[in-house]
Amino acid sequence: MSLALRAPDACPALVLNADFRPLSYFPLSLWSWQDALKAVFLDRVEVVAQYETRVRSPNFEMRLPSVVSLKTFVNHTRTPAFTRFNVFLRDSFTCQYCGSKERDKLTFDHVIPRSKGGRTTWENIIAACSGCNIRKGGRTPQEAHMAPARKPHRPTMFELNERGRAFPPHYLHESWQDFLYWDSELEP
Numbered sequence: 811m812s813l814a815l816r817a818p819d820a821c822p823a824l825v826l827n828a829d830f831r832p833l834s835y836f837p838l839s840l841w842s843w844q845d846a847l848k849a850v851f852l853d854r855v856e857v858v859a860q861y862e863t864r865v866r867s868p869n870f871e872m873r874l875p876s877v878v879s880l881k882t883f884v885n886h887t888r889t890p891a892f893t894r895f896n897v898f899l900r901d902s903f904t905c906q907y908c909g910s911k912e913r914d915k916l917t918f919d920h921v922i923p924r925s926k927g928g929r930t931t932w933e934n935i936i937a938a939c940s941g942c943n944i945r946k947g948g949r950t951p952q953e954a955h956m957a958p959a960r961k962p963h964r965p966t967m968f969e970l971n972e973r974g975r976a977f978p979p980h981y982l983h984e985s986w987q988d989f990l991y992w993d994s995e996l997e998p
């Protein structure tokens with residue numbers, strides 16, 4: 811079997827924690843080949859696997875790492891950022907009212923509507939399909955008789971990571987917007 815060599819820019823390295831689990835599952839922790847090499851030279855990672863692709867300079871040649879592991883364990887106790895992406899991930903990309911998993915119809919709902927003092931927080935924002943969003947309108951769950959499947963809460967990094975493991979690789983390419991600040995993104 812002959813495989814064409816990948817160009818270096820098509821050679822991201824999967825980054826594992828010191829326990830050899832991905833640093834993050836969703837989005838998958840990947841570094842550019844430049845960042846991966848830098849970490850190798852700074853002795854911050856072990857090379858676990860390599861691509862066939864090599865980079866060369868006059869006094870140096872090396873196969874690009876395809877998997878690296880951190881030498882120091884990174885603890886996932888920091889709190890996750892409040893982003894659209896992370897809210898979707900917490901809610902498993904599922905409408906919390908009807909259970910729909912139609913991703914292109916997924917949007918957000920203020921459980922307590924803003925008109926009734928509901929805030930844009932982890933505890934008041936859930937993933938909801940556009941149909942449920944319209945149906946619920948400006949009503950509270952009690953008024954609309956629509957209760958979220960799970961009470962919204964601030965997730966831990968561990969919880970988000972565990973959630974992310976459930977998603978197959980074709981879900982891994984997300985728009986960068988989902989990682990930006992919540993307030994610049996919520997209002998269309």
Ligand SMILES: [Zn+2]
Nearest residue numbers: 905908939942
């Ligand atoms: Zn729904």
